[in-house]
Amino acid sequence: MEMLLEALTSLLTFESILTVLVGVSAGLFIGAMPGLTATMALAMLLPFTFSMEALQGLIALGAVYMGSIYGGAFTAILINTPGTPSSIATTFDGYPMARQGRAYEALAAATIASVVGGIVGVIFLLILAPPLARLAVAFGPSEMFWVAMLGLTLVASLSSDSLLKGLLGGCIGILLSTIGVSPVGGESRFTFGYPPLQGGIELIVALIGLFVIPELLTMAAEGRGALPGGGELRKKEVSIAKIAKHIFSKPANLIRSCLIGQVIAIIPGAGGNVTSLVAYNEARRFSKDPKSFGKGNIDGVVASESSNNVMVAGSMVPLLTLGIPGAPPDAIILGVLLMHGLRPGLDLFTQSGLLTNGFILSMGLAALLLLPVGLLGGRVIHRVVIRTPYYFLVPSIAMVTILGTFALRNSMLDVGIMLILGTAGYFLRLIGIQAAPIVLGLILGGIAEEGYVQTLMAAVVDPIPWLRLVSNPLSMVLAGMVLLGAATALVPMWLARKGLLDKVEEEDSDSGGSS
Amino acid sequence: MIVRLNTDIAAGVLGLVFGAVLWFPRADIGRLSIIFPRAILLILTLISVALIVKGFIKPSGRQIEITGSPRRLVTVMVGFFLWWGLVEVLGFLLTTLIAFFALTWYLARVETVVTWQRMLMWSPIILALVGGFYLTFTEVLNVRLPTGLFF
Amino acid sequence: MTFTYKTLAMSVTAVAAMGLAGLAQAEYPEEDITYIIPFDPGGESDVTARFQEPILEEELGVSVNVTHRPGGGGAVAWSEFQNSAEPDGYEIIGVNIPHIIGQPIQRNDAGYETDNWRIVTFFHSTPNALIVSDDSPYDTLEDLVEDAKENPEAITLGGSGTYSANHLDMLRFEKEAGIDLTYIPFSGTGPLKGALEGGHVAGIFNYTMLGTEMADSVKVLAVAAEERVKALPDAPTFKEQGYDIVGGAYRGVAVPKDTPDEVVETLEEAFAEANRQITEKQEPLGFVMEYITGDEVDEVMAMLREAYGPILEDAE
Numbered sequence: 001m002e003m004l005l006e007a008l009t010s011l012l013t014f015e016s017i018l019t020v021l022v023g024v025s026a027g028l029f030i031g032a033m034p035g036l037t038a039t040m041a042l043a044m045l046l047p048f049t050f051s052m053e054a055l056q057g058l059i060a061l062g063a064v065y066m067g068s069i070y071g072g073a074f075t076a077i078l079i080n081t082p083g084t085p086s087s088i089a090t091t092f093d094g095y096p097m098a099r100q101g102r103a104y105e106a107l108a109a110a111t112i113a114s115v116v117g118g119i120v121g122v123i124f125l126l127i128l129a130p131p132l133a134r135l136a137v138a139f140g141p142s143e144m145f146w147v148a149m150l151g152l153t154l155v156a157s158l159s160s161d162s163l164l165k166g167l168l169g170g171c172i173g174i175l176l177s178t179i180g181v182s183p184v185g186g187e188s189r190f191t192f193g194y195p196p197l198q199g200g201i202e203l204i205v206a207l208i209g210l211f212v213i214p215e216l217l218t219m220a221a222e223g224r225g226a227l228p229g230g231g232e233l234r235k236k237e238v239s240i241a242k243i244a245k246h247i248f249s250k251p252a253n254l255i256r257s258c259l260i261g262q263v264i265a266i267i268p269g270a271g272g273n274v275t276s277l278v279a280y281n282e283a284r285r286f287s288k289d290p291k292s293f294g295k296g297n298i299d300g301v302v303a304s305e306s307s308n309n310v311m312v313a314g315s316m317v318p319l320l321t322l323g324i325p326g327a328p329p330d331a332i333i334l335g336v337l338l339m340h341g342l343r344p345g346l347d348l349f350t351q352s353g354l355l356t357n358g359f360i361l362s363m364g365l366a367a368l369l370l371l372p373v374g375l376l377g378g379r380v381i382h383r384v385v386i387r388t389p390y391y392f393l394v395p396s397i398a399m400v401t402i403l404g405t406f407a408l409r410n411s412m413l414d415v416g417i418m419l420i421l422g423t424a425g426y427f428l429r430l431i432g433i434q435a436a437p438i439v440l441g442l443i444l445g446g447i448a449e450e451g452y453v454q455t456l457m458a459a460v461v462d463p464i465p466w467l468r469l470v471s472n473p474l475s476m477v478l479a480g481m482v483l484l485g486a487a488t489a490l491v492p493m494w495l496a497r498k499g500l501l502d503k504v505e506e507e508d509s510d511s512g513g514s515s
Numbered sequence: 516m517i518v519r520l521n522t523d524i525a526a527g528v529l530g531l532v533f534g535a536v537l538w539f540p541r542a543d544i545g546r547l548s549i550i551f552p553r554a555i556l557l558i559l560t561l562i563s564v565a566l567i568v569k570g571f572i573k574p575s576g577r578q579i580e581i582t583g584s585p586r587r588l589v590t591v592m593v594g595f596f597l598w599w600g601l602v603e604v605l606g607f608l609l610t611t612l613i614a615f616f617a618l619t620w621y622l623a624r625v626e627t628v629v630t631w632q633r634m635l636m637w638s639p640i641i642l643a644l645v646g647g648f649y650l651t652f653t654e655v656l657n658v659r660l661p662t663g664l665f666f
Numbered sequence: 667m668t669f670t671y672k673t674l675a676m677s678v679t680a681v682a683a684m685g686l687a688g689l690a691q692a693e694y695p696e697e698d699i700t701y702i703i704p705f706d707p708g709g710e711s712d713v714t715a716r717f718q719e720p721i722l723e724e725e726l727g728v729s730v731n732v733t734h735r736p737g738g739g740g741a742v743a744w745s746e747f748q749n750s751a752e753p754d755g756y757e758i759i760g761v762n763i764p765h766i767i768g769q770p771i772q773r774n775d776a777g778y779e780t781d782n783w784r785i786v787t788f789f790h791s792t793p794n795a796l797i798v799s800d801d802s803p804y805d806t807l808e809d810l811v812e813d814a815k816e817n818p819e820a821i822t823l824g825g826s827g828t829y830s831a832n833h834l835d836m837l838r839f840e841k842e843a844g845i846d847l848t849y850i851p852f853s854g855t856g857p858l859k860g861a862l863e864g865g866h867v868a869g870i871f872n873y874t875m876l877g878t879e880m881a882d883s884v885k886v887l888a889v890a891a892e893e894r895v896k897a898l899p900d901a902p903t904f905k906e907q908g909y910d911i912v913g914g915a916y917r918g919v920a921v922p923k924d925t926p927d928e929v930v931e932t933l934e935e936a937f938a939e940a941n942r943q944i945t946e947k948q949e950p951l952g953f954v955m956e957y958i959t960g961d962e963v964d965e966v967m968a969m970l971r972e973a974y975g976p977i978l979e980d981a982e
Contacts, residue, residue: 195777199737
């Protein structure tokens with residue numbers, strides 16, 4: 001406790017607060033650009049932190065991380081494009097809200113949810129790091145396989161009109177993830193003799209292509225901007241106090257999403273990319289009015305954005321205690337820690353506790369500062385998107401998309417893949433195959449494959465190798481959850497088909513259609 | 516524009532084609548690298564067949580609607596690919612300027628008549644946008660953008 | 667695939683190119699240098715490059731830009747480099763052994779050749795190490811070998827990647843000791859730590875860095891180096907225990923084949939200076955600083971190729 005106070009005082013200097021403020025703002029800008037990820041933001045910052053003291057450097061990294069995960073919500077809401085993979089679920093309700101002229105409401109809700117999520121993550125990290133870390137290492141290959149399967153049951157709920165088409169999209173996504181070098185075996189697959197394809201299809205490239213390009217094409221074809229014009233907007237603007245009241249008066253959603261965010265964040269490898277999807281799915285499952293999700297339900301935005309910001313501090317649990325990065329950006333923070341001679345472990349909390357606690361608290365400060373920076377930035381960016389005529393908006397977004405995709409791996413091939421997937425995505429959407437299941441398959445395919453093959457390899461002496469998949473208690477629990485998840489998603493659908501429930505499928509126009 | 520199309524059959528056929536493209540080059544891949552993709556390919560095929568069957572028995576959607584102008588859709592689609600293809604020939608800055616002007620002109624024509632004066636008026640905005648992002652990426656973010664023949 | 671004839675032919679062309687080199691290149695470097703890292707940011711190659719960057723800039727007097735071109739375990743960047751880089755020393759690329767030996771043998775579309783460039787220097791190496799967790803029943807390498815003799819294939823060892831330095835040296839160890847183990851590849855060192863801490867594998871065959879990073883919770887049974895590593899003074903080498911296994915990953919930097927000698931020498935000196943300045947930061951982490959240049963590069967390559975080549979050809 002004493003150490004916490006001491007850390008807090010060392011943090012409340014003008015210099016530190018300024019570092020956090022600048023870091024959050026810079027992170028927000030980077031996160032809001034499709035293609036520029038939190039990992040890249042941290043990597044770019046790395047050289048600057050060399051010249052700083054250890055604590056200042058870590059504070060800057062933590063602030064940028066927090067800002068960039070949050071920044072992804074902006075584009076998700078305003079132009080239906082997740083700026084980072086962790087904000088995919090924000091598009092589901094955020095963009096419909098924006099199309100109804102409630103963009104600012106969605107942005108404010110996302111901001112408040114992010115602040116809460118960020119702070120909750122910090123609290124978890126401060127008080128529960130050691131027990132959570134023990135849970136993190138319980139996830140071995142067979143458990144990871146089931147985690148991926150659990151994620152794939154989301155396909156059932158992501159595919160609104162046809163389950164088969166959703167599953168088809170998921171399979172396409174998984175197969176896209178197998179292009180390139182195999183995670184186990186090291187051979188190159190499906191490259192068609194073209195060496196650059198060894199690099200495979202990067203998740204973010206597919207994400208940008210499948211989400212942005214169809215949206216741009218629709219805007220161009222219809223001759224409209226992303227959002228309806230300004231006149232409509234004024235009437236519907238709601239005060240922030242009202243939005244906050246709405247969110248906090250029903251805390252169950254918020255609490256559930258934060259818990260989900262924390263549990264998933266500590267599973268190394270699954271990381272932030274799926275937290276928001278799982279939280280969104282659960283928010284809908286527990287909602288009294290699940291049908292309103294996907295059509296502009298503010299709770300969907302809250303669930304997605306609170307859970308993904310828990311992940312920022314949450315994924316530091318295995319990192320700080322065991323040196324295992326929970327999410328890709330954490331690898332860079334690990335590098336900085338090692339560079340300053342700080343070895344992850346319990347010593348980090350005792351011997352160099354001042355530094356560690358300072359770093360953790362600074363993430364809390366960063367989360368708090370999201371509120372003013374986000375609300376102000378949100379207002380500005382919102383205005384810009386609304387006021388800009390669509391004939392400027394389409395080429396501008398296209399340019400940023402191309403730049404971001406290129407910068408990801410310095411590859412023009414990636415830009416080509418992005419355009420091809422995007423164009424294909426437009427037609428797939430027409431025949432009812434949505435982008436979300438494809439991206440989900442792409443995220444989870446690699447995890448599932450690695451877990452599956454590793455488990456089978458380890459079981460080489462067993463008489464029936466695949467039984468290893470369910471030999472640990474934890475993997476049995478997870479397998480049970482997969483069955484349960486699939487059942488709860490499928491049974492209502494089946495009942496509806498039999499006419500026992502009122503029909504679920506009267507809506508058919510998707511988020512990008514003309515409404 | 517409304518096109519008559521049985522979407523279930525279309526999706527199923529698409530799944531089969533995609534599966535076939537990946538099925539054939541799989542011969543010389545080692546066991547460890549192929550067991551997983553092979554399993555997924557099998558599932559993909561089953562789902563595709565199921566979709567086709569369903570399409571014949573109980574089709575869900577018999578038509579698709581392309582909102583807006585199909586001609587504009589195809590033009591912009593082709594435009595994006597040209598943009599990409601030209602970057603490596605002409606360099607990022609020049610190609611993007613050309614593409615930006617062309618797209619703005621083409622899309623603005625939907626609403627109004629675009630005169631030379633208007634285009635001229637827009638030039639500083641476009642130059643600032645493209646230049647701003649170009650400089651941010653090359654100078655601040657240290658990304659080496661393709662240079663092509665000129666820059 | 668045979669490399670021997672090709673190697674010979676290429677060294678002849680290289681020698682010829684050196685003869686032509688004297689053309690007005692005396693002023694190198696005049697422009698900015700691009701230093702390509704073929705891996706994601708945050709890895710060992712990247713962190714090392716970030717350390718080197720300011721020192722290289724000071725030594726060379728121009729700015730050095732580190733850029734990333736990840737994909738295919740390095741192969742994407744390497745094939746692109748061999749196809750398109752100009753031999754003027756303004757584009758340099760990080761290279762790793764055994765990746766550049768293994769990939770072209772293993773894949774028929776790696777897109778590059780092991781020798782189709784000039785390696786300026788290998789600046790450090792990370793020897794392999796056999797690591798088990800603190801509560802493991804094995805206290806020495808002998809314990810593990812005995813158990814493996816009684817229960818073939820039952821002992822699982824995790825490592826980073828397939829036919830990587832970890833995997834190859836584990837296969838050598840199996841041969842030397844006459845035992846059968848089960849190797850399980852993981853994607854990188856992060857998941858490996860979890861697998862060891864969580865008891866999902868009996869041990870790991872990884873680099874010395876992991877031994878120092880996890881010093882509190884693991885036992886290092888053996889290190890695949892000529893002599894004990896400074897950061898792990900208590901960990902015996904394989905050689906001490908009667909197994910002739912020396913190997914690991916070497917990191918270095920390469921330029922295109924026909925790059926003039928003076929340019930290569932300038933770079934050699936700059937990297938050597940960078941090495942001297944970052945020794946005290948990297949050695950405690952478990953890195954072994956190297957100053958391998960010129961003919962020594964070929965010697966190291968030849969040695970490792972001899973050690974790993976047959977295993978890789980077998981696997982093919």
